Amino acid sequence: MLVWCIYDIVEDKPRKKIADKAIEQGLYRVQKSVFAGNIDSNLLDELIVYSEDLINLDEDSVYIFPMCQEDFKKIELIGQAFNKAMVNDELKSLFG
Numbered sequence: 001m002l003v004w005c006i007y008d009i010v011e012d013k014p015r016k017k018i019a020d021k022a023i024e025q026g027l028y029r030v031q032k033s034v035f036a037g038n039i040d041s042n043l044l045d046e047l048i049v050y051s052e053d054l055i056n057l058d059e060d061s062v063y064i065f066p067m068c069q070e071d072f073k074k075i076e077l078i079g080q081a082f083n084k085a086m087v088n089d090e091l092k093s094l095f096g
Helices: 012-024 041-054 089-094
Strands: 002-008 028-031 034-038 061-067
Touching: 002 012, 002 041, 012 028, 012 034, 012 041, 041 061
Parallel strands: none
Antiparallel strands: 002 034, 002 061, 028 034
């Protein structure tokens, strides 16, 4: 399933752990706190539980947005779409 994972996490340690887990689960970093890509539902569930256990529920937030392939291809990119050092060519090709 195609998903966007977006977070706002105050502390560095849980933020890094969740970023590493998102990459480990097959998502691609689009911006510093934004990841996107295809992920198996079991791996997504694992990422959600992992995030719930790490974040401060009073200060932090993690958003997971599923998106169908058709809508994913309709995304409009304005300005500098991706930091080339952060994004894999495979993800950029999804927007082509």
